[in-house]
Amino acid sequence: MRTTLRSRRTILGLFASAAAAVGLAAAPAHAATWSSSAQWGTWSNGGYTLYNDIWGSGAGPQTIWANSYSNWGVWANHPNTGGIKSYPNASRYIGKQLSALSSVKSSFNVSVPSSGAYETTYDIWDSNNADEIMLWMNKTGAVGPLGTSQGTASVGGSTWTVYKGSNGANAVFSFVRTSNTSSSTVDILAVMNWIENSKHWIGDVTLGNVQFGYEITSSSGGLNFNTNSFSVSSS
8 A cells, every 4th residue: 555655765754744744734524424634544445445645745734534435535735845745545455466357447536626736546556566557547737757758558448658667666657648537447457468468567466456546746725636436346
């Protein structure tokens, strides 16, 4: 999960600074089955786990709420400074090798702000957390992927600009959709097989966590990110 993986990438003192920032203000109340303003707040429902995941330095207050794994959202008030502040997300663990899977698909529908700096993105990991595959479905503001461009590819139901890089702890492959969308169905297995068979960047790995959420750099003044529906299916 990104709570653990992202912490590897940061400098000592991150936890203290982010925790202090969270305590600066309380988010507006939101009637929901569950909510949390805790830095690492988590909730399990229907085979998924939701994470507040405020992992970046200089973060402001953030509250995650959920009625279910499929209907949840975030209010965040992160300052207009550089650097990712958080990745609130819903996660499902698959736990099968790519060769043993016949289908992995995910659908989502979101309502996101027109201001701020963030991307709505999948964050997909192998079970050893050695390979990270990001699928950027929409982006706003001054945000950009890690690594260098490898050109474009049409796979998994979208056309992407593909980036390849490393954060020092794991390989990162970012697929940035060439046009923003707030609703789509993604063929995740097709993307993974393309990385393995067409590019040979990974082997027959075991697919671990499939996460979906909002990687937020800034949301000054308080912005709402709503997941109207979300699901992951595999066979």
